[in-house]
Amino acid sequence: MPTDETATAEVLCRVAAVELVPVEQLRRDRQPHLVYLASLTTQKGRRAMRGALDAIASELSAGADNGALDADSVPWHLLRYQHTQAVRAALVARYAPATVNRALAALRGVLREARRLGLMSAEDCAAACDLKPARGERLPRGRALREAEVLALLGACDRRSRAGARNAALVRLLYGCGLRRAEVVALDCEDYVAGEAALKVAGKGGKERRAFLGGAAAALDAWLASRAHVAHPALFLPIDRLDRIGARRLTDQAVLDILQRLAAAAGVERFSPHDVRRTFITQLLERGADPFTVQRMAGHAQVTTTQQYDRRGEDVQRRAAELLRLK
Incomplete structure (x- = not known):
């Protein structure tokens, strides 16, 4: 049964998704998530962060009428403080702290590229990136062999x-x-x-x-x-x-x-x-x-x-x- 926090996060993301209907298709060299992924140094890192961005897109489109989003269809440059806080709340309700923090790092990276590309103001970017890290610990994964x-x-x-x-x-x-x-x-x-x-x-x-x-x-x-x-x-x-x-x-x-x-x-x-x-x-x-x-x-x-x-x-x-x- 969903908790109050989970329900609130879902509502916030549903509102965000309605607001984020793409209004334009940017050229690929102007799409901040692609610029961000290209800046990463390893293929493994790009795969991990692409997965994190897809997870964020999924949260943004959960329960919305405009269809499921992936990283390529989210208008990242339109995200504002209220949207990123909704994303954080939804991620915290669903994932382990380490997974949440990796996704938030990817989100901040994309927003900063949007600012560098002139698609966001410095003030909007700073507010949207002002996300508290997820706290808490889970039992460690894996084992040591004898x-x-x-x-x-x-x-x-x-x-x-x-x-x-x-x-x-x-x-x-x-x-x-x-x-x-x-x-x-x-x-x-x-x-x-x-x-x-x-x-x-x-x-x-x-x-x-x-x-x-x-x-x-x-x-x-x-x-x-x-x-x-x-x-x-x-x-x-x-x-x-x-x-x-x-x-x-x-x-x-x-x-x-x-x-x-x-x-x-x-x-x-x-x-x-x-x-x-x-x-x-x-x-x-x-x-x-x-x-x-x-x-x-x-x-x-x-x-x-x-x-x-x-x-x-x-x-x-x-x-x-x-x-x-x-x-």
Whole structure:
């Protein structure tokens, strides 16, 4: 049953939708949402923010008579303070705080582009962007794998085959370096500095970092030896059922598929590639690594982001409480 806040948000958005019937079709190079999306540095970021703008458009058109809107059909330059407050109220009633704040960031970005394009006054833009962030926390998503599970995944890799050598190197890098899926598939052979057992990783926002391989170096060397006859620059390549290496870069989806097959073969509970990154961070913290060092290793801009990946749970709190036990 909808709450009073939800009902109010729906009414506000319905009024906003009636007011926002498009009155003109701007050229594509004058449409603020397209200019905003083009300003983002990664394809993944553009997809995420496009989804956020579509969600806002859906809220604006909920229950209205002028049909469902998407990001391309919203007259963003006509949004004013009352509209953006209605959007915020509707989003807060429906989504988790982190999702709401991402959508509000996208909305502010579009409105500022409308101002730069001369479609909004500075005063209207400032008022429409004056949106309080959503507060609150949800239980963290994902999990950290146990060490035994990681070993089981590696055990499911048949090292006698090229696919097994590649998969073992892939698991080792995800676990030992905490790489994101996009970072793994973007790696080239020349990014591997064998003499230093390190990788040059291109992270989010064009930020580069050095990832030290530790125990992953041997697995990576074995994979490189098995694919030495292939001249393609990408570090990880697809392999068909006949164990033949393809001359193209592995995709994000392929990484997910490989991990799911290994999990099924090893009897490991389902997990995501990002859970391996959570495992990397959690186990480093659990074994006493300095949080700021872990932050740099993970490629996070803020240590608070690194803390969100910590899955040590209540056991850590129990052990900490024991430190204060009076003797």
